[in-house]
Amino acid sequence: MINDLHRNNLDKTLQEEILNVSHKLADAAQLAILPIFRSDRLFMQNKDKSGFDPVTEADKAGEKVMRETLQRLRPEDGVLGEEFEPLKSKSGLTWVLDPIDGTRGFISGTPTWGVLIALSDTDGPILGIIDQPYIQERFVGGFGVAFYSGPHGSKQLATRSNISLAEATLLTTSPEVGDQKDFLGFRGVAERVNLVRYGMDCYAYALLAAGHIDLVIEAKLNAYDIQAPIAVIEAAGGCVTNWSGGTAHDGGQAVAAATSELLEQVLPLLSPYAD
């Protein structure tokens, strides 16, 4: 489950090409989305309750430029995105895109939404980017890379090690988590950790990959919400599964942990509430 890169059989040159493309996608999304973040444009359109949805506009603009970039650079690859129809893959590879993960945070001006970009083969994500355009932070994982760049420099990503459940910091976005069952599963873990924090959207996965927190628990996810975090966290030494310990590639309930030991402590608490 951890560093599951052996199954990736792409040659080095192709890996480098794909890594370059993934950065180009993040750059393009950033250019499309950032002018709308915290702008009067967002505000005015958000006030219009008669149908114009500003976040959909930013979402669509971000996904559109990423799809155009892929059409030009990787026309054989499939695309699964939040805003437009899926595009079937001819290469065996599919890009899984969420132009703005954390739309409520985006509307509220918080700097914790992100652009999520994953590349998947038939077994799941092999490369992921979590990009926070406002802070200018990028978290990349896959093809042997686990890398962070931000306003104060760059570093290798590595999850925290040797943390017990009682010492752990746990994040989720909303205190309701999902439905009542999701909430109960989350609470069982929350009551056993040192610190619980809320509201960070996909930024929570980035903090886990960078070794600042230890657990993220979410529910009611879509594939495009979780595939990029899976790739980044696995590349950094952590693990992500659904609440039964199976694959979380398709979304639903997910738990991300800094170590497999921590995951093993948490899964028995979550599995009674698994979908």
Next chain:
Amino acid sequence: MINDLHRNNLDKTLQEEILNVSHKLADAAQLAILPIFRSDRLFMQNKDKSGFDPVTEADKAGEKVMRETLQRLRPEDGVLGEEFEPLKSKSGLTWVLDPIDGTRGFISGTPTWGVLIALSDTDGPILGIIDQPYIQERFVGGFGVAFYSGPHGSKQLATRSNISLAEATLLTTSPEVGDQKDFLGFRGVAERVNLVRYGMDCYAYALLAAGHIDLVIEAKLNAYDIQAPIAVIEAAGGCVTNWSGGTAHDGGQAVAAATSELLEQVLPLLSPYAD
């Protein structure tokens, strides 16, 4: 309550001097605190449960350099800070300092903690700074100034206008808010707004001053948690009171609103739960 600057009778030259000092305080705190944020130093010391508290170290380092700066530049002013003994004012002015507001966020690597700097006379805060060193964002209010500078430029701060309670976005840090009474007061408002978000620490007040959200409700505050936000928000056109509509200068329960109309809608919901 709003833009209550008429009671400030400091002359222009003194106002400029004090504004310069407040920026120097924020710069000094930033230099002291930022190297510890997300560092191995923080992590290693945080693991040591036998007594060494890393956040206290960062807190103390930040407050110490601010006090040293004041000793040099404004030796007659008083100081009220989180970490050291109060220093009595000889000038009638007192600096109210929280070197790290949001210590739990700081430990978790989230970029939503802040350095809070206020200057108060006997009637309360007349100048405030909310500084987020990691993102390099500074929100300043007082002496006729309501100003933001950040990584993508500068602008005047102004709270949002013409927002009804049903359209409003409400933030608080922890879903528990405080004790059971605090929680019930918060829930009464939360059930009537459009969007509720969590986890932003003092950054929530900055978002309100900048016009991105409309309400912040907190409880169990200290004076140094709220005096800088009061000055910044009032300078930007918003208002901050306790849950009975009185002064929030001394901490406790606080509600910040983008407009006085919004505050008037919210206070009847909160006042039954006022301390």
